[in-house]
Amino acid sequence: MGLAAKPVFPREGLTGRKEAVGRLVAVRTVEAKAAQQGRPNTALRQDSEREAERMFARDALARLFQAVQSELGFYERLVSFWMDHFAIDARARYETRLMIGLFEAEAVRPHLGGAFADLLRSATLHPTMLIAFDQTRSASPQSPSGAAAGAELRDHLARYLLFHQTMGGTGVTEEDVRGAALLLAGVGVDPATLSLTHVPAQADPVAQAVLGKTYGAEGRKPDDHLRLIEDLASRPETIDHICRKLATHFLGAEVAGEVTDGMRAAWVASGGTLSAVYRAMLAHPAAFSPQPRVLLRPFDVVVSALRAFGLPARQLDEIAAQASGVPIESSAEPEAKTGARLAPGVAAQLTLDGLRRMGQPIWQPPVLDGPPEEETSWLTGPLLDERIAWARLATRVLPITPDPEHLLQAALADAVPDDLVRLVREAPSRSQALTMVLVSPAFNRR
Secondary structure, eight states: OTTOOOOOOSTTHHHHHHHHHHHHHHHHHHHHHHHHTTOOOHHHHHHHHHHHHHHHHHHHHHHHHHHHHOSOHHHHHHHHHHHHHTOOOTTSSHHHHHHHHHIIIIIIGGGTTSBHHHHHHHHHTSHHHHHHTTGGGBOOTTSTTTTSTTOBOOOHHHHHIIIIISSTTTTOOHHHHHHHHHHHTTEEEOTTTOOEEEOGGGSOOSOEEETTEEEOTTOOOTTHHHHHHHHHHTOHHHHHHHHHHHHHHHHOHHHHHHHHHHHHHHHHHHTSBHHHHHHHHHHSGGGGOSSOOOBOOHHHHHHHHHHHHTOOHHHHHHHHHHHHTSOOOOOSOGGGOOOOOOOTTHHHHHTHHHHHHTTOOTTOOSSTTOSOOOGGGTOSHHHHHHHHHHHHHHHHHSOOOSOHHHHHHHHHGGGOOHHHHHHHHHOSSHHHHHHHHHHSTTTTBO
8 A cells, every 4th residue: 555645634744734823723722711710702713713724725625625636536435434424523623624625634544554443542542632632631530630620530541442433332341441441541643733742740650450451450550541552452352343344435335344353363473453354355256246235425436426527636726716715726737727716615515515415524424433334324315415416516616528429438337237328328418418427326336
């Protein structure tokens, strides 16, 4: 998996974004203290909110269009899978809106083909995850900070780690959750640098047992939580949970059971190397079945449609600029500029707002376990109406080069059903024919 393209977000680079986040969080902190003292600065707060929204929109649009333009389609799909697995609601806090792009670029993308233990540690202990799950304020009742006013042991991240990120909840008890929470107490984020830190005054001093293993029996150490994460990464329950989840997402629930045996064997043989697990999944005959089993989620529908349309990079840059309200420096050649502009709000309807309406806003999972895999969650009447509305809008306002039959070939290749070809040929208009392609069951499944 070494071919992964460098993410195009954050626009200012990782260091530049961290500096910007530090500045904005500092301003926010000053404003909050002034408000507590009866001197609120409403204008300053509104300015910081607007800047956070602009950053979030730019990052989310860059995430979308990187998937559209990437030549590494499977890699981008893996990014989506793991971002859903390590789900963070970007709108949970002011900081998470600013940092969610950092989370994907730093914690997830570099580790997609390596050891699962590295990915798990990177994602679980990234400052964005710690802030989102309020881990920075978690203090053991037996720590020096435990008796302070407002001090509390928070188990949100520990529960998420055991129930969703690793074990799937199999065999996990409330005592295990508490033990993991106590091992994680003291792990936090430096408010000045927004980097990972350890606060001894909040840490638990006593040995803790999780899933039958005791940590710190000969004296607690600041890195006991790292040993817990490493152990969880290799648990049989974790291997089964992750392999089944991968197979269900990519190949469908109907065949997941028959595919996971080979994936588990590859996991054990490779020491948890994810690229080996992916190869085992794709080597199974079910991976190349001509019968589509998996309903595309809205993000994949939009990406697939825009890829099939063949829009030039300059056109995508213009759509992103119109959707975010911020000019975006393009890498496309100047002569490639289309000059076409969409009506106000239309670019947003084709991108961020459209995905929200279809039920999958970028970096905003409906539940903390990520978007549901069950088709029934995506096939409700209102959500289907939104898919159709998006297709109609896209085929009406975008400068789509392929004619309907060429779009069929570009999108579906040899999997074009004969009845769909007939419907497209008999459509009363080009726009309706293109819409039929985008709303067809063949296009909406893989």
